[in-house]
Amino acid sequence: MFQIFFQDFSWEKFLILAVICFFGAIVDAISGGGGLVTLPAYFSIGLNPYVALGTNKLSAALSTIASAYKFWKAKKVNTEIVGKLFLYSFAGAVLGVKTAVSIDVKYFKPLSFFILVIVFLYALKNREIGEVSEYEGPTPKNMLYGKIMALALGFNDGFLGPGTAAFLMFCLIKIYKFDFSNASGNTKVLNLSSNMASLIVYTYLGKINWAYGIGVALVMTVGAIVGSKLAILKGNKFIKPMFLFVTAILILKMSKEIFFNN
Template identity: 45%
Template sequence: MYNIVFLCAAGFIAAFVDAIAGGGGLISVPAFFMAGFPPHIALGTNKFAATTGSLTSSIKFITSKKVNKDILKYAVPVTFIGAVLGVKTVLLIDQSFLYPIVMILILLVGIYTLISKNIGLENNYQGITTKTLFFAMLLGFSLGFYDGFFGPGTGSFLIFGLIYIFKFDFVHANGNAKILNFTSNIASLLTFSLEGKINYQYGILVAVFMILGARLGAKAAINKGAKLIKPIFVTMSLAVAAKMLYSMF
């Protein structure tokens, strides 16, 4: 009984934070480990619950018209393909060499966002060009592959990449990033499901609380805007880097 209450509370908080700025896995994955789940079951069950939360926040951003369908119709398919290839690759290659590279990159993203006063605070989107669409598809494929292969910081990289490519503010970048992140989550979830690595008894209960957290988080992000998202985004980016550094040593 204690485990399920603990996991539901952790799931709610993780989904709330993730809907605002990404990085919810920093809360939910360790919670499953602390509850005594074996590693693969912990990751699979977390992915199941987190995907429902990701879907909920995605729907909220869509209904609030904070996503760009002209970009997503090209970026979503390549993101899914990238994630499938990433999952297949992870079965063949050791992930450990990625730790220092990703840790440095996400640390730089957090620091750059912190010191750049105006980044993501205003929506300066100017439309789509062939060049920006190419980079959006490259971003989707690359981070889809990365999420399937490894994962930490995917949401942060997507938000930062969309701000850099399209000059979005944090709200619009987050909305579009959520759709792409949900796409890569689905690919990973299907793999975990086929491998029988999901505890549905716990996963369904945690998913309910993640749906609630994601809905409230997305609502807060949309209503409060970039001024709420930016500090949480910086905090979660630095937290992911710190967590990876801790794991290395």
């Protein structure tokens, strides 16, 4: 069984993954978007695309536990809100993964790209957005919007992945009037929900390389702790520029895939 677990395992490939994904976990803990770094790394070592997606979810899910815990300890997680949205994000991700393994993601990327551009431009134009928390508590209206958001972005995370954290942070700020620091903490918990749901489905489908996934997850957990400490310590003035930077990189990457990879 031990030999089966390490079948086709390469220490050289693992070290490449470990270094790249460590920095990906730091970025993800601060502003989201770590999948921009980690998923291409898994593709680059020659894994089957669906196995790469599943293994990346394993590493991301375990490292997100660490960053979510750090934000929770720092009182940057609103349990009243995310406790009610957690299952919606979970259900959306299950539907997203089941859809991803049955159709081509190219049909969904243009829509995600378009929305991401709007989010970036809006956040760039409205310089004060997310600077100060104006959260006043849950209402029937913002909870309805929140549940729709959690379901839709859970689906996006299970189906496509990259861009979900940016969407989540932006929506949490707009719907609940959190600042970037609190939005980041709540994003980690909802991301954890969709990551765990995706992981369960990919495990059921047998699309995970456990040797790489668990090893890289341990490395990413350290990266997630480092990143979340930086975000909590430096606050909104640090998180917002990182959010804009990572979102801009994501837009450039997706535009290349949509418009130039024919």
